[in-house]
Amino acid sequence: MAVALQVLPRLARAPLRPLLWGGPGARLASGMALAEQARMLFENTIGAVLPGPMMHRALSLDPSSGQLKVRDRSFQLRQNLYLVGFGKAVLGMAAAAEELLGQHLVQGVISVPKGIRAAVECSGKQEMLLKPHSRVQVFEGAEDNLPDRDSLRAALAIRQLAEELTADDLLLVLISGGGSALLPAPIPPVTLEEKQTLTKLLAARGATIQELNTIRKALSQLKGGGLARAAYPAQVVSLILSDVVGDPVEVIASGPTVASIHNVQDCLHILNRYGLRAALPRSVKTVLARADSDPHGPHTCGHVLNVIIGSNALALAEARRQAEALGYRAVVLSAAMQGDVKSVATFYGLLARVAGAHLTPPGGAGVSVEEEEQLHEQAAALQLPDLQLKEALEVVKGAQSPICLLAGGEPTVQLQGSGKGGRNQELALRVAVELGQRPLGPVDVLFLSGGTDGRDGPTEAAGAWVMPELASQATAEGLDVATFLAHNDTHTFFHRFQGGAHLLYTGLTGTNVMDVHFLFLRPR
Numbered sequence: 001m002a003v004a005l006q007v008l009p010r011l012a013r014a015p016l017r018p019l020l021w022g023g024p025g026a027r028l029a030s031g032m033a034l035a036e037q038a039r040m041l042f043e044n045t046i047g048a049v050l051p052g053p054m055m056h057r058a059l060s061l062d063p064s065s066g067q068l069k070v071r072d073r074s075f076q077l078r079q080n081l082y083l084v085g086f087g088k089a090v091l092g093m094a095a096a097a098e099e100l101l102g103q104h105l106v107q108g109v110i111s112v113p114k115g116i117r118a119a120v121e122c123s124g125k126q127e128m129l130l131k132p133h134s135r136v137q138v139f140e141g142a143e144d145n146l147p148d149r150d151s152l153r154a155a156l157a158i159r160q161l162a163e164e165l166t167a168d169d170l171l172l173v174l175i176s177g178g179g180s181a182l183l184p185a186p187i188p189p190v191t192l193e194e195k196q197t198l199t200k201l202l203a204a205r206g207a208t209i210q211e212l213n214t215i216r217k218a219l220s221q222l223k224g225g226g227l228a229r230a231a232y233p234a235q236v237v238s239l240i241l242s243d244v245v246g247d248p249v250e251v252i253a254s255g256p257t258v259a260s261i262h263n264v265q266d267c268l269h270i271l272n273r274y275g276l277r278a279a280l281p282r283s284v285k286t287v288l289a290r291a292d293s294d295p296h297g298p299h300t301c302g303h304v305l306n307v308i309i310g311s312n313a314l315a316l317a318e319a320r321r322q323a324e325a326l327g328y329r330a331v332v333l334s335a336a337m338q339g340d341v342k343s344v345a346t347f348y349g350l351l352a353r354v355a356g357a358h359l360t361p362p363g364g365a366g367v368s369v370e371e372e373e374q375l376h377e378q379a380a381a382l383q384l385p386d387l388q389l390k391e392a393l394e395v396v397k398g399a400q401s402p403i404c405l406l407a408g409g410e411p412t413v414q415l416q417g418s419g420k421g422g423r424n425q426e427l428a429l430r431v432a433v434e435l436g437q438r439p440l441g442p443v444d445v446l447f448l449s450g451g452t453d454g455r456d457g458p459t460e461a462a463g464a465w466v467m468p469e470l471a472s473q474a475t476a477e478g479l480d481v482a483t484f485l486a487h488n489d490t491h492t493f494f495h496r497f498q499g500g501a502h503l504l505y506t507g508l509t510g511t512n513v514m515d516v517h518f519l520f521l522r523p524r
């Protein structure tokens with residue numbers, strides 16, 4: 001943990017000064033090692049999506065009238081404001097809410113990851129901590145992002161607070177990624193352990209977050225609008241920091257304040273798809289059968305306002321600004337990077353090759369028409385709704401300067417081995433293999449993949465960065481990359497390779513807007 005925390009204070013680094021490539025600042029920009037620039041960009045990107053600034057942008061209070069403004073809606077406060085929250089970024093969100101709302105806040109309960117207060121304290125980020133005699137009660141739980149007894153206790157306290165509210169009250173709900181594991185309230189007779197097992201199995205078999213959360217909603221008292229129902233007739237305002245591609249409010253933290261539109265058939269399809277239907281515990285079958293015959297039909301959430309206050313796109317916009325300040329031509333490719341990690345790695349490998357060839361001077365490697373076609377085919381197969389590939393390649397062609405291509409999202413890993421890793425470390429290692437397959441010409445290339453929450457899978461690292469030489473250097477160190485990949489053991493690999501120098505450590509960052517991917521190309 002000591003190692004994990006040492007980098008976080010650097011997030012507070014002063015903003016970068018613009019540097020022109022080839023101009024007076026060029027020596028500084030080019031002289032800084034590529035790896036150092038990549039790490040710095042990652043840390044500064046996270047610094048831009050910490051919860052405080054995003055809360056301040058979404059909320060404002062008129063102290064004289066007690067009018068609370070949330071975007072363009074107003075609410076009258078008169079000792080009637082309550083707060084609940086669950087998610088990896090919720091401690092900082094709650095601290096900002098407490099700061100903004102002061103004496104109006106009557107009571108609150110939040111459920112946050114185990115160790116987050118100690119991590120934030122160590123990093124010196126006092127503004128992300130609640131006040132000493134706060135009216136907000138904090139529960140820490142869900143170690144390794146799995147529901148546990150502690151998060152169950154938190155969920156019950158949150159439910160109780162919501163159920164006691166009246167029509168005069170306003171409930172502020174703070175929601176961020178990781179919220180599903182931090183708000184477990186299985187419908188009896190389903191037990192916490194059964195829910196844990198089912199979630200783990202679905203995740204390990206590569207279920208998407210949409211699929212996973214459809215199942216979670218069907219088995220929960222609070223997800224899929226359950227919390228909003230518990231709070232009725234109070235008014236509910238949910239402030240949501242998105243960690244899901246496309247920012248779908250019904251999926252983020254399993255939509256506790258959004259009516260679920262799924263039925264039992266949807267659940268059975270998902271369970272079938274991952275070969276889990278036959279082995280379902282009796283309790284799960286009972287709950288699904290009961291839901292099927294619910295005479296009330298779907299519930300509505302007319303008393304709720306759901307507002308997205310921050311997302312991956314915001315992080316990428318900041319990363320782009322900072323990369324340009326470092327002297328790069330920077331382009332955001334997509335904030336919706338999804339799909340199997342192998343296909344995503346193939347895409348980045350081809351992208352590096354094609355973009356690198358466009359960057360090299362005439363007489364250099366040259367662009368292979370075949371590879372450019374393959375790149376477009378691979379991009380089409382990934383079906384990314386917002387992909388700016390053509391635009392990015394246009395920028396690269398005219399650039400004659402270092403390039404930084406930025407993307408974000410959440411690829412999926414289908415676990416086959418029992419090793420230790422995470423999707424960012426796995427993506428980085430797979431991209432390294434792609435980059436190492438053929439020479440790239442006179443261009444330095446670095447690829448970085450990192451989770452903005454600072455925890456990649458059940459590891460203490462946030463992600464990793466790689467260069468084309470990695471695979472051959474690993475072989476020289478006696479490490480066989482293919483074996484580590486086959487066992488999903490990428491953390492062990494990076495831990496051993498060059499003494500862990502390629503791992504990114506930020507500690508728990510207190511925010512969570514999915515992963516970011518940076519591809520740097522610097523002509524030599």
Ligand SMILES: Nc1ncnc2c1ncn2[C@@H]1O[C@H](COP(=O)(O)OP(=O)(O)OP(=O)(O)O)[C@@H](O)[C@H]1O
Pocket residue numbers: 088144145177178179203204243412413414415418419420421422423426451453455456457458488489490512
């Ligand atoms: N050994 C491994 N190698 C690669 N990926 C792994 C490994 N073990 C777990 N994972 C992946 O890590 C993911 C869980 O990571 P993590 O706990 O960081 O969740 P998350 O998706 O960031 O959580 P949230 O969206 O709730 O914030 C799962 O998708 C799982 O497939």
Ligand SMILES: O=C(O)[C@H](O)CO
Pocket residue numbers: 176177178179180181209213243244251252253254
């Ligand atoms: O908590 C969850 O369900 C995931 O992080 C998606 O929001």
